[in-house]
Amino acid sequence: xxxxxxxxxxxxxxxxxxxxxxxxxxxxxxxxxxxxxxxxxxxxxxxxxxxxxxxxxxxxxxxxxxxxxxxxxxxxxxxxxxxxxxxxxxxxxxxxxxxxxxxxxxxxxxxxxxxxxxxxxxxxxxxxxxxxxxxxxxxxxxxxxxxxxxxxxxxxxxxxxxxxxxxxxxxxxxxxxxxxxxxxxxxxxxxxxxxxxxxxxxxxxxxxxxxxxxxxxxxxxxxxxxxxxxxxxxxxxxxxxxxxxxxxxxxxxxxxxxxxxxxxxxxxxxxxxxxxxxxxxxxxxxxxxxxxxxxxxxxxxxxxxxxxxxxxxxxxxxxxxxxxxxxxxxxxxxxxxxxxxxxxxxxxxxxxxxxxxxxxxxxxxxxxxxxxxxxxxxxxxxxxxxxxxxxxxxxxxxxxxxxxxxxxxxxxxxxxxxxxxxxxxxxxxxxxxxxxxxxxxxxxxxxxxxxxxxxxxxxxxxxxxxxxxxxxxxxxxxxxxxxxxxxxxxxxxxxxxxxxxxxxxxxxxxxxxxxxxxxxxxxxxxxxxxxxxxxxxxxxxxxxxxxxxxxxxxxxxxxxxxxxxxxxxxxxxxxxxx
Amino acid sequence: xxxxxxxxxxxxxxxxxxxxxxxxxxxxxxxxxxxxxxxxxxxxxxxxxxxxxxxxxxxxxxxxxxxxxxxxxxxxxxxxxxxxxxxxxxxxxxxxxxxxxxxxxxxxxxxxxxxxxxxxxxxxxxxxxxxxxxxxxxxxxxxxxxxxxxxxxxxxxxxxxxxxxxxxxxxxxxxxxxxxxxxxxxxxxxxxxxxxxxxxxxxxxxxxxxxxxxxxxxxxxxxxxxxxxxxxxxxxxxxxxxxxxxxxxxxxxxxxxxxxxxxxxxxxxxxxxxxxxxxxxxx
Numbered sequence: 001x002x003x004x005x006x007x008x009x010x011x012x013x014x015x016x017x018x019x020x021x022x023x024x025x026x027x028x029x030x031x032x033x034x035x036x037x038x039x040x041x042x043x044x045x046x047x048x049x050x051x052x053x054x055x056x057x058x059x060x061x062x063x064x065x066x067x068x069x070x071x072x073x074x075x076x077x078x079x080x081x082x083x084x085x086x087x088x089x090x091x092x093x094x095x096x097x098x099x100x101x102x103x104x105x106x107x108x109x110x111x112x113x114x115x116x117x118x119x120x121x122x123x124x125x126x127x128x129x130x131x132x133x134x135x136x137x138x139x140x141x142x143x144x145x146x147x148x149x150x151x152x153x154x155x156x157x158x159x160x161x162x163x164x165x166x167x168x169x170x171x172x173x174x175x176x177x178x179x180x181x182x183x184x185x186x187x188x189x190x191x192x193x194x195x196x197x198x199x200x201x202x203x204x205x206x207x208x209x210x211x212x213x214x215x216x217x218x219x220x221x222x223x224x225x226x227x228x229x230x231x232x233x234x235x236x237x238x239x240x241x242x243x244x245x246x247x248x249x250x251x252x253x254x255x256x257x258x259x260x261x262x263x264x265x266x267x268x269x270x271x272x273x274x275x276x277x278x279x280x281x282x283x284x285x286x287x288x289x290x291x292x293x294x295x296x297x298x299x300x301x302x303x304x305x306x307x308x309x310x311x312x313x314x315x316x317x318x319x320x321x322x323x324x325x326x327x328x329x330x331x332x333x334x335x336x337x338x339x340x341x342x343x344x345x346x347x348x349x350x351x352x353x354x355x356x357x358x359x360x361x362x363x364x365x366x367x368x369x370x371x372x373x374x375x376x377x378x379x380x381x382x383x384x385x386x387x388x389x390x391x392x393x394x395x396x397x398x399x400x401x402x403x404x405x406x407x408x409x410x411x412x413x414x415x416x417x418x419x420x421x422x423x424x425x426x427x428x429x430x431x432x433x434x435x436x437x438x439x440x441x442x443x444x445x446x447x448x449x450x451x452x453x454x455x456x457x458x459x460x461x462x463x464x465x466x467x468x469x470x471x472x473x474x475x476x477x478x479x480x481x482x483x484x485x486x487x488x489x490x491x492x493x494x495x496x497x498x499x500x501x502x503x504x505x506x507x508x509x510x511x512x513x514x515x516x517x518x519x520x521x522x523x524x525x526x527x528x529x530x531x532x533x534x535x536x537x538x539x540x541x542x543x544x545x546x547x548x549x550x551x552x553x554x555x556x557x558x559x560x561x562x563x564x565x566x567x568x569x570x571x572x573x574x575x576x577x578x
Numbered sequence: 579x580x581x582x583x584x585x586x587x588x589x590x591x592x593x594x595x596x597x598x599x600x601x602x603x604x605x606x607x608x609x610x611x612x613x614x615x616x617x618x619x620x621x622x623x624x625x626x627x628x629x630x631x632x633x634x635x636x637x638x639x640x641x642x643x644x645x646x647x648x649x650x651x652x653x654x655x656x657x658x659x660x661x662x663x664x665x666x667x668x669x670x671x672x673x674x675x676x677x678x679x680x681x682x683x684x685x686x687x688x689x690x691x692x693x694x695x696x697x698x699x700x701x702x703x704x705x706x707x708x709x710x711x712x713x714x715x716x717x718x719x720x721x722x723x724x725x726x727x728x729x730x731x732x733x734x735x736x737x738x739x740x741x742x743x744x745x746x747x748x749x750x751x752x753x754x755x756x757x758x759x760x761x762x763x764x765x766x767x768x769x770x771x772x773x774x775x776x777x778x779x780x781x782x783x784x785x786x787x788x789x790x791x792x793x794x795x796x797x798x799x800x801x802x803x804x805x806x807x808x809x810x811x812x813x814x815x816x817x818x819x820x821x822x823x824x825x826x827x828x829x830x831x832x833x834x835x836x837x838x839x840x841x842x843x844x845x846x847x848x849x850x851x852x853x854x855x856x857x858x859x860x861x
Contacts (some may be wrong), residue, residue, distance in 0.1 A: 053669065055676070103847060107854045113613040113672050114850055117801050121843050124798060128836050238794055242680055249673070278688060285681035289660060292673045 012167055016160065024155050031162040031227060033267035038169050038220040040248040040259025042213030045173060048253035049182070050209040051189035052101075055116045056123025057244050060214040062236030063093040063126065064221025066137060069146040069231045071222075077150040090218045097214030101207035123238050130233040142232030149226045162223055166260065169216060173256050176212075180434060181443040183427050185209055190420040197380065197418075198435040198488065199406035246288045252300020261299060316426045316469040319452035323433065325493045329393075329409075330526035332496040333357050334379075339388035341371075341378050341552075348374045350552040351388065359528045361518065361542045365563075366549035367572060372532040373415065375549070376498050380405045380412050407436055409495035413488075415504060415532075417481035419473040426469035428484055429456060432491035455525060459487045462517045479510040486514065490521055499531045503538050515541050548572075583710040585831070592827035594720045595782060596803060597727065597819035602775030603800040608809040609743045609767045611668060612661060615675040617800060618793025619682035620649045620772050624779025625788045626686065629695045638700040641780050649776020650769045652682070657768040662761065665750075679793065686790045697783040715784060722781075731812050743767050799826075802846045808856025817857050821845065 019027040039061050047053045071085030100122065104115050130137045137143060152158040176182055184205055187195055192202045225231050234240060244263075251262020266284070273280045291298055334356040341349040349371045356362060364372045377383040379390055381402045389398045392408055406412070420428060426449075433451050434442070442448045460466055463483050465476075473484060482502060490497050502518065503511045515538055521527045533539050539546065539560070546563045548555045556566045563569055603617045614620075624645040631641035656678055664671045699715040707717075734740055746753040746760045754760045779796075786792070799822065807818020822842055830838030849856065 051669075053672065100847075103851045106851055113668070114805065114854075116672060117613070117798065118843075118847060118850065120794075121798050121802075121846070124794065125836075125839055125843055128839060132836050239791075242676070245673075245676070246680075281684040282681055282688070285677050285684060289674055289677035289681070292670055292677060293660060293663060296670070 008170070012163065015163055019156075019159055027159040028155055028227075029267070029271065030264065031159045032224070033264040034162055034166050034260060035220040035224050035227070036244060036247060036267065037251075037260030037263035038166060039217045039244050040251065040263050041169055041173055041256060042216035043244060043248045044253045044255070044259045045177075045185075045216075046209050046213045047248070048255075049177065049189065050185045050206055052206055052210065053116045054119045054210065054213065055245065056119035056121070056238060056241045057213070057217055058238070058240035059119070059123035059126050059236050060093040060097060060217035061221040061224070061240070061244075062123075062130070062231070062233075063096075064089055064218025065225045065231040065235050066130070066143060066221075067092065067218070068222025069143045069225030072146050072149070072226060073143075077147065079150060082150070086222055089222045090215050093218040093221075094211040094215035098207045098211035101210040102203055105203035105206050120238060120241070123236060123241055127233050127236045127238070130236055137233070140233065142230050143225075144230045146225050146229045146231065148229070149223075152226070154227045154229065158227055162227070165219065165223060169219070170256055170260075173216075176444070177256070179444045179446065180430065180438065180448045181205075181208070183423070183430060184434075184443070186423060187420050187427070187431055190422060191418055193402070193414075194418040194420065194485075194488075195431070196402040197406055197412045197414075198432060199403050200435060201403050246284065248298075249288060249291050250298050252298035252303075254297055255300035255303070258298055258300030265299075316424075317446075317450050319450050319456075321447055321450045321452070323437065323451050323453045325453055325455065325525070326437075330495060330528070331357075331359055332528045333391075333393045334496065334530075335391045336375065336379075337389055337391070339375070339378060339390060340386050341374055341383050342386050343383075348383070348552055349378060352549070352553055353388075354547055354554045354557065356530065356545075358545065359526060360544035361522055361528070362530045362545045362547065363539050363543040364530060364532045364547045364549060365534070365539060366555070369551070370549040371552040372549055373500055374552075376412065376500060376530075376532070379410065380498065411489040411492075411494035411497040413485050413497065413499050413502060415500040417478070417485045419476075419481050419485055421472075421474040423473055424469060425466055425471050425473060425476075425484065428473060428488055429466065429469070429491070432488035435492055437492060453491070455491055455493055455521075458520070458524060459491075459517075462513070462520060463487060479506045482506060483510075483514060483517070486517065490525075490527055493525050493527060495528065497527055497529045499529055501532055501534065503533070503535055511535070511538065518542060579708075580710040583708050584712065587707070587710070587712050587716075588831075589824050589827045591716050591720060593816075593819045593823035594723050595785075596799060596823040597816055598723045598778045598781065599775075599796050600800040600803045600815050600819060602771045602773075602778060603797070604804060604809070604815050605771035605774065606768055607804060608811075609740070609771075610665065610764060612665070612671045612675070612768075613668075613801075614771065615672060615797060616656070616679035616682055616793075617775055618795065618797035619679045619686070620652065620775035620793075621779035621782075621796045622686060622788070622790070622793045623649050623652065623682070624776035624781075625697070625783040625786065625792070626690055626695070626779075627776070628697045628780045628783035629690075629788060632697055638697070638784075641783075642777065645776040645780035646773040649779070650773030653769045653772020654765065656772070657765050661768060662764065665764065679797075683790050683793060690790070692790060695788040697788070699784040719781060719785075727812065727816070734812060739763075799842070802842055804856070805846045805849050806856055814856060821857075 018030055039057055043054060043057050067089035068086060071082055071089055075082035075085060100118065104118055131140060148154050148158060149161065152161055184200070188202055188205050195202050221235065224235070247262040247266055248259040250266060251260065252258025270280065295301060297304065336352050336354050339349050339352045340347070352371065352375055366372055374383060378385050381400050381404065385398050389396050391397065392410065397405060397408065430449060430451065433453060433456060434448060438448065465480050466487065473481065476484060482505070486499070486502055499518070503514050506514060518529055519542065522529065531542060543560055545557065546560060547557045548563060548569050550572050555572065556563060556569050599621060602620065603614060606612050606614045627645040627648050628638060628641040631644060632638055660674050660678070661671060664674055701714045701718060704711040704713050705717055742758050743763055746758055746763055750760050802822045803815065803818035806821045807814035822845070825845055826838045826842050829841035
């Protein structure tokens with residue numbers, strides 16, 4: 001994308017000359033396709049970046065068009081009245097989009113078909129409303145007699161206004177995607193669960209992206225009203241939604257200008273071929289299916305190798321913004337009282353009760369199926385608790401969402417390392433250090449990429465591989481991935497970190513590094529840990545206190561020597577059941 | 579009294595016809611995890627088949643096998659050419675089937691034109707039930723669908739086909755290791771789902787508006803049923819149809835068409851928000 005910077009301005013300069021070299025009609029057509037392309041930029045933001053697929057994007061385009069058209073009629077050329085209305089015409093659809101996404105994504109992890117179909121249904125609904133509320137919208141015939149923006153002519157200088165808008169949206173989108181929020185959006189597409197365990201509200205991040213895409217669509221819609229002079233219900237409908245998606249897919253959903261190229265290219269081809277060639281629409285659908293099957297990156301994907309060759313690999317910026325550590329209490333106070341978790345007919349936890357009030361390193365052991373990981377899942381809000389309660393610092397935290405638990409100072413590292421496969425080590429460290437610590441302004445500021453804190457400094461010493469920040473996480477060995485995830489989970493000095501078999505799959509040497517790091521973090525920053533572990537050599541080095549779980553209940557607790565001497569524990573581990 | 583009977587017959591009709599329309603989508607989504615966006619177009623193809631058979635002067639009963647075969651054949655083509663490459667890529671199946679739905683819609687436009695078609699009911703007139711008149715064809719349709727569902731339910735409970743398909747979806751390698759012919763099984767499930775969509779379209783043809791854009795309505799209402807009912811069981815299909823069909827019929831009677839649509843949409847969004855697994859979640 002960086003190399004594309006060099007092409008930006010010449011391309012736009014050439015585009016500005018189109019009315020002179022190809023005539024006003026071509027410019028008029030081109031400006032319409034550019035407007036569709038701007039909507040496509042929003043779709044690409046959601047679909048290519050965040051991984052959520054809006055199927056009814058024409059709805060926001062149409063809403064912007066109706067609102068903008070209404071404003072143009074009502075203001076009668078008075079800029080002072082028009083401007084605030086136009087701002088509203090963009091903000092209202094964005095607000096609606098954000099709200100819908102928040103509601104739908106609150107309990108839906110992943111981005112399956114549900115959200116997509118809800119957007120499609122909403123676009124059908126607004127289409128119906130536009131048809132029936134004819135007093136407001138002009139019904140089937142649409143809103144007519146809309147004057148162009150004051151001082152512009154749709155067949156003349158409005159072209160440059162639209163081209164200028166495209167320049168602004170392109171630069172704006174590029175800038176936002178390169179800001180911290182862009183990194184977070186990429187992370188959403190890669191691993192939502194990891195983000196929620198860090199304390200990010202993933203539904204909020206998705207809603208923000210969807211609202212942004214709706215704002216782009218509404219902006220294009222308002223300009224469309226000015227350019228066409230008429231807004232009919234078709235601008236809201238699912239047919240246009242489908243076409244917008246095809247243009248975006250063909251142009252390339254992972255580039256900023258790809259959707260515009262797709263819209264312009266297919267737009268001109270359609271206007272040439274639609275009338276003469278009966279099968280054109282069928283062919284277009286077939287092309288779309290072909291792109292989905294064989295060329296998911298679209299035309300932008302073809303240009304990618306060339307752009308990559310031209311762009312130099314960037315060095316990570318030096319980390320010179322020092323963030324102080326939070327002064328959260330380092331005294332954990334966790335208690336499970338009579339917690340039950342049931343899945344279907346299986347009782348996973350059956351009345352688990354224990355208290356953990358001392359800082360330090362605590363181990364949870366027990367045979368397979370004892371409920372060790374499940375107790376972690378119940379605490380971090382992944383498993384529904386059917387009876388009993390979990391308290392943290394005296395507050396009932398039963399049934400909270402994962403990101404809410406994380407924000408209470410309870411971090412988590414999973415058994416199979418959870419990382420963002422395609423993101424760099426630097427991105428991982430940044431995402432971790434931003435967690436619960438990123439204001440809206442910081443989310444747009446490049447300086448956020450230069451943060452470090454004392455924990456990170458210590459991690460660089462403990463795990464030297466982290467200094468190679470440009471490396472992609474997918475290239476790391478299993479051991480390094482475990483360490484990277486551990487590093488992320490403790491970056492902001494949580495009160496308690498839940499570690500699920502942190503040494504699983506590590507070599508002997510790596511195990512020593514990992515246990516050393518856990519002990520070091522305890523010693524230097526006072527981070528307590530609750531560790532599930534099978535490997536007794538690890539338990540020996542790391543345990544101040546041990547809980548033994550068996551069949552969903554607490555069997556015993558105490559120091560290592562007490563546990564060793566416990567006959568019940570011996571019976572369980574020797575294979576007998578009590 | 580008569581009004582109440584007609585109203586409750588209307589609600590039953592709404593629920594039962596919806597369950598009929600959902601079945602094809604539920605089979606493919608529930609068993610294979612593919613949300614078939616072309617479901618509505620397959621329904622449309624069934625309806626157009628009924629129209630074609632009737633305008634050729636042939637008996638309408640003949641349209642039933644023809645519609646099932648036509649939609650099934652298209653489903654088969656979809657599966658072997660496109661869908662089978664995408665079972666592990668759920669996002670792309672959504673897009674590809676969406677592309678197929680556009681393709682089918684455009685093909686219908688070319689073959690049959692844009693204008694509305696209508697199919698004449700094979701059995702006209704009305705039956706008097708408890709003093710209320712109700713169209714005979716609707717009554718027959720309801721009886722046939724309920725019997726069909728009972729049969730399907732009994733068969734499904736006893737056969738292992740569903741278990742084998744789910745085993746295949748959960749772990750294709752293990753499933754083929756224990757001797758399940760995964761590719762064939764998936765294809766059969768897909769063809770079955772497509773054929774039942776075609777059959778539904780054919781049965782409904784005398785009662786609905788037939789035009790190239792009819793598909794999306796059926797896709798969405800079927801999807802709402804699955805959101806409310808949950809995936810993976812016939813009970814879910816019926817409960818979901820009950821909630822959605824009942825709410826839509828009742829709200830449309832009181833608030834008009836758009837009001838019915840808004841009600842159904844709001845119910846679906848509330849379900850996604852508060853009970854994302856639906857009422858009859860498999861797990």
